[in-house]
Amino acid sequence: MASQRPEARPTSRLGALGARITLPFAAAAVLLAVSILFPYWELRLNAPQYPRGLFMTVFIDHIQGDIREIDGLNHYIGMAPLGNAAHLERTVAMGAIVAMIGALGVAAVLRGRWTALLAVPAMLLPPVFLADLFYWLRHFGRNLDPDAALSNAIPPFTPRILGHGAIAQFSTDAMVQTGFWLALAASLLIALGLVQRLHQPVPEPVDVPSRAAVPGSVSSRPRTDHPAEAT
C-alpha cells in the first residue's frame, strides 16, 4: 500500500519527490485536512414521538443537528445547553488542526530523526478527541440542575460515547463518524512514518538523494510492521 510507494522509480519527478519526503506523513496531513469536512461523532436519540430520530453531529469545531430540540428536552432534566460545552476546544480546534497539518508537512520534508516528533500531536488527535468528548458528556450528565422539572426522575448519568444507551424514553446510538475514521487513518499513517523514521536512518544530506538504497530498504521493514499495527 502506501509503504510500497517509495519503490516508484525515481526517474519520474513524483518519484523523486517521494524519495525526498516521508510519504505517510504527507498522506496523513491530507487525511487530516479532509477530515475537518466530515463529522467526527454522532449521537442519535430515538423516542416514539421522534420517528426520524434526533441527531447531534459533532465536527471538529462545531456541533450541528437537532441541537435546539435536544437542548429543549435536556432542560427538563436540568442539563446545560450543548452550546456551552467545549468552548475552548471548539475555538482552538481549527487553529490546532492547521498547526498539526503544518507540523506534519515539516516532519515530512525535514527528514531529521527528531523532526519526526512534530507528527506526534496529530497522531494523538483521535484519542484526545474521544477523551474530551467523554469528559464533556460526563460533565453535562453529572451536573444537572437540581431545580429542573424532572430532576427527580433522572439521576445523574454519563451518556454512552460509543454504542447503545438509554435515558428516560430515549434510546441512544452513538458512533464515531467519517471525520474520526480519517483522523484515525492519519494516526496510523503517522505511526507508520514514525517507525520508518525512528528505526531506519535516513541519509543525512537531504539534497543528495540516493538512487538505489533508500526506497528499497525503506519499504521492506514497514511492510512487516504494518499488519500488526492495523490490527
Add this chain to the structure above:
Amino acid sequence: MMRRLMVLALIALLPIVGCSRQDVDTSGQPREDAAEEAQEGDDDAGRPGSVGVTGESVEEIAAARNLSPADVSAALKTYMPSGRHDEYLMFASGGHSGQIMVVGLPSMRLLKVIAVFTPESWQGWGTGGTSTEERLAGGDARPGMPVRSADTHHPALSETGGDYDGEWLFIGDKSNGRIGVIDLRDFETKQIVKNPIADGNHGGTFVTPDTEWVIEGGQYATPLGGEYAGLDTYQETFRGHITFWKFDRDAGRIDVARSFSMELPPYWQDLCDAGKKVSEGWVFCNSINTEMAAGNDGTEGGVNFESGVSQNDMDYLHLFNLDRAAEVAAAGENTTTVNGMTVIPLEVAISEKLLYFTPEPKSPHGVDVTPGGEFLVVAGKLDPHVSIYSWEKIQAAIAAGPTETDTFGVPLLAYDDVIEAQVELGLGPLHTQYDDKGYGYTSLFLDSAVARWTLGGAYRTDGEEPWQLVTKTPVQYNIGHLATAEGDTVSPDGGYLVALNKWAVDRFHNVGPLLPQNLQLLDISAPGTTMPVLYDMPIGNGEPHYSQIIKSDKLKGWETYPEIGWDAVTQAVSANATQSGQERVERDGNQVTVYMTAVRSHFTPERVELQAGDEVTWHITNIETAYDATHGFSLPVYGINLSLEPGETESFAFTAGEKGVFAWYCTEFCSALHLEMAGYMLVDPQGVAQATGGDR
C-alpha cells in the same frame, strides 16, 4: 412476502365468504337488503360475537363482521396501515362551514380543515390574533358590518400549463361574493377579497391554465355596486357579472387593481370553467333565469322562482373571450369603474366581441371543458342529457358572424351550429369530470347516481362507441358535484372518483335532525361497467360543494416555518420576532408592548402586570423548531385564542379594560408539562388613577 400471502389468502376466501351473503354485488349497486336490515333495528351490534373482532383469519373476521367479498375488496382498496400516506389529497369546500377540508385518498381520512371565511379557534383564525382578524376583515362586505359566516363553494388549485402545481388554492364564498387565497406552503389563508360590485357569486373559483386569472361568476343579479332599485325595474337595472381576479403569483395575492368585471344581462350566471389548450384564453359559464323572473311578492298568482326560472326550454351558455377582455380592461378606454372595480359595460362587451351566447337546454348546471379543450359539456339538470359543444364549431360560428342576438343584443350562436352530441344519462345531470380512458363522469342528482359515458373525437381510441352511456353506479344520496383524480386538468389521472352527496339519510347512525353529508369514494380504475363504491365518509361540519383531487407528491408544504419569528402573512421574519433571551415588557405611559416566547413547557415571561386602561400590544413567538411542536395561547375573558406553529410570531392587541387576574395557558397538549405552560395577566384597577386619572 407475508403480506402478499395474506392478500392471496384473502382473495381465495372471497368466494367462500360470499356464499353466506345474498347481497353480493361487484358492480357497485347498493345493497338494498343491507339497508333494510339496518332499518329492522337488528343491526350488527345485536349479533353474538360481533362486538369487537373475533377470530384471526380473514374468513373469521369477515364472517364475524358480516362482510361480503365486495366489502372485503373495498376495505383492501382503501385501508391505510398506520404511517402510510395517501396517494391523493382532496381539497373539498366546507360549504357553510366557510372552510376547506383536506382529505386523503383512498383512505378518506380527514387530514385538516383550513379556516377561510369563518373564525376557527384551533387554528387561532379570527379569535383575537391581529393578522387573522385583519385578513378576515379584508372580506367584510360594508364598512362596520363584519361578516363571519360564509358558504364556500368551489375550490380551485393553482395550475401551470393546465395541470395542478400544488402551490396555491382559491375558494369562492357564494353568500357574500368573496374569494379566499390559500398558500399551500403552510395551508393557511393569506387573503380574502370582497367583490366590490356584487354580494354573491356561484361560478367561482376556477383558474385559467397558468393561474393568471381567478374566475368568479356571479349568481343572483342585483344592481351592481350595492345600489338600490325596485324589482319592477329588474330588466333595466339588475345585472349579472363575471369577475376576473388577477393573481400575482410572485406576491401570492390577488391584485385587485388589475382585476376587472364584465357587466352581464340579469340572468343568473351559474358555473364556469376556463378553456384549456385549444380553447385557452376563453371562459365559459352557463346561466339560468333567462326568464328574468323577479320572485313572488306573495300576492295571488305570484310565481315562485322555482317555477319562474324554469320556464324556458333553453338558457344561455356564455362564451367569454378573456384574452381580448383583459386587453380592453387594461386599455381602460371603454370601461367604467364601480366601487373602484374596473367594469366592462355590457355594450362594450358586445361591440368588442368579448361575449357570445348559445342556447343550452333547460336550467343547466355545470359546464366542464374536456382535458384537451375541444368540447364543452353542459349538464342538463332539468334535462336528462349532457350537451356537448364543439369548440371548433363555436369558433366557426363566431367567424361566420352570428345573425341573432338575445334581448340585450348579445350575439347568439345557433344551437345546431355548435352542438356536437347529446348523451342521455338520466335525471338531474349536474357536473362532469374526466379520466385517463376517455370517459366522462356526470353526477345525476335526481337519480342519485354517477354516470360513466364515452367521449368522442380524439378521446376514443379503444373502439367503443362515442357519446354513449356506459354504466351508472347508485350513490347515497342526492349527489351534487363529483371529482375524479385531477379530473378537471389537461391530464386527468382516473382511478378514483368522489361523489359529494348532499343527503346521508340512513347511511350512518342517526345523530339528530341535522345529518352529515356523505362523501363516497368510487373505484373507476377498471374500464366498462365496473365502478363500485368503496367507502362512505360522513362530513359533520358543513356541506361540501366541490372538491379537487391532487396527487399528493405535488404538495410541498413546510414542516415548520423556515425561521424563528416567522410572519405568516408576509412569509418572512417578523419585525416583532422575539428570540430566546429577548423577552421583555416595554411600557411607555399606558402603551404596553409584550415580547414573549413560547417553548416546551413555558412562556417567557409568565407574568404580565398591567394597569387598567393600558393599551396592550402583545407578540408571542413560538421558538420551537421541531416538527409538530405547536403551542396555543388562550387568554380568558379578553377572548384571545392563538395557534402558534413552530417558528411563528403572532400578535394581538387590546385595552386592559377589565380588572382581575387572568390565567392564560397553552391550549395545545405540547408536552408532559403542558399544564404547567401557563401564566398570569394581572390588571390592577388602581392603575386607572395612576395612569389615566381614573375613568372607572
